[in-house]
Amino acid sequence: MKITLIISFFLSLFCSSILMAEALPKIVAKVIDEDPNGTNVRDVSGKIIFTIPNNPRDRTLRNNIYVMYNEGPWFYVSLRNEIFGYMHSSVLGLRNSSINGDPCPLQRSPRENSPVLVWPETDAILQILDMYFVKYPESERVEFPVWVKVSYIGRQRGKTVGWMPTDCSWDNP
Numbered sequence: 001m002k003i004t005l006i007i008s009f010f011l012s013l014f015c016s017s018i019l020m021a022e023a024l025p026k027i028v029a030k031v032i033d034e035d036p037n038g039t040n041v042r043d044v045s046g047k048i049i050f051t052i053p054n055n056p057r058d059r060t061l062r063n064n065i066y067v068m069y070n071e072g073p074w075f076y077v078s079l080r081n082e083i084f085g086y087m088h089s090s091v092l093g094l095r096n097s098s099i100n101g102d103p104c105p106l107q108r109s110p111r112e113n114s115p116v117l118v119w120p121e122t123d124a125i126l127q128i129l130d131m132y133f134v135k136y137p138e139s140e141r142v143e144f145p146v147w148v149k150v151s152y153i154g155r156q157r158g159k160t161v162g163w164m165p166t167d168c169s170w171d172n173p
Contacts, residue, residue, distance in 0.1 A: 027148065027166050029077075031062040032125055033091035041077065041085035050083045065092060070131055089129055094150060096124045097168055106162030110147030117162040118154060126150035129161065 031052055033039040038051040039062075052061045065087065066078040073089040096104055103122050107114040110132040120126065130149035147163045154160060 027067050027094070027131070029065045029067050029075075029092045029094055029128055030125075031065060031087075031091055032093035032127060039087070039091050041079065041083060041087055043085055049085050050079070052079070067092065067128065067131070069133075073129075075128070089127065092128045093125045094128060094148065096120045096122060096126055096152075096164070104164050104168030106150065106152055106160055106164055108162060110149075110163040114163070118152065118157055118160045120152045120154060124152060124154075126152050126164075132163065 031039045034054060036054055038053045040048045041050040041052065043049050054062075061079060061081065064080045067075045068078065069076050070089070071086075074086045075089060075092060076084070077087050077092075078084050103119050105116040106118050106120060106126075107116055127150060128148060129151055132147035132149070146166060148166055149161065149163050152160050152162070
């Protein structure tokens with residue numbers, strides 16, 4: 001009887017955490033790590049729970065990382081195969097898109113009127129560093145990632161760190 005109750009408790013806890021994670025707003029990222037041994041997904045203790053293979057024929061897992069929030073340089077992610085865990089910012093990136101044919105700029109701060117630092121080319125891969133969440137609407141107390149802090153290495157200016165709106169990143173195929 002005790003074992004059944006304990007199993008039921010942990011099963012309900014596990015299911016509720018999956019449902020809660022699915023309800024969180026998220027951005028779609030891709031693995032930019034080219035380690036031939038693959039890229040690790042870890043649990044909260046740092047233990048490796050899954051390795052995303054670096055297989056050029058099957059990029060599905062590498063191109064569909066759903067980033068929900070971050071704790072410093074560690075991002076809580078969901079994979080298409082329903083694995084939840086943490087990945088380091090050094091292995092995650094976004095693909096820059098365009099709005100109405102114009103490239104999206106990197107800006108100094110996460111505000112629309114912030115000065116533009118650089119205009120990365122469309123389809124450039126940008127490393128994710130941080131996310132800026134905004135409560136919207138206030139009555140619902142839900143936080144949505146609106147801006148993403150990224151690192152971009154350009155041909156002319158070298159490395160630039162700046163912010164871009166999340167609607168400036170492609171949903172990776």
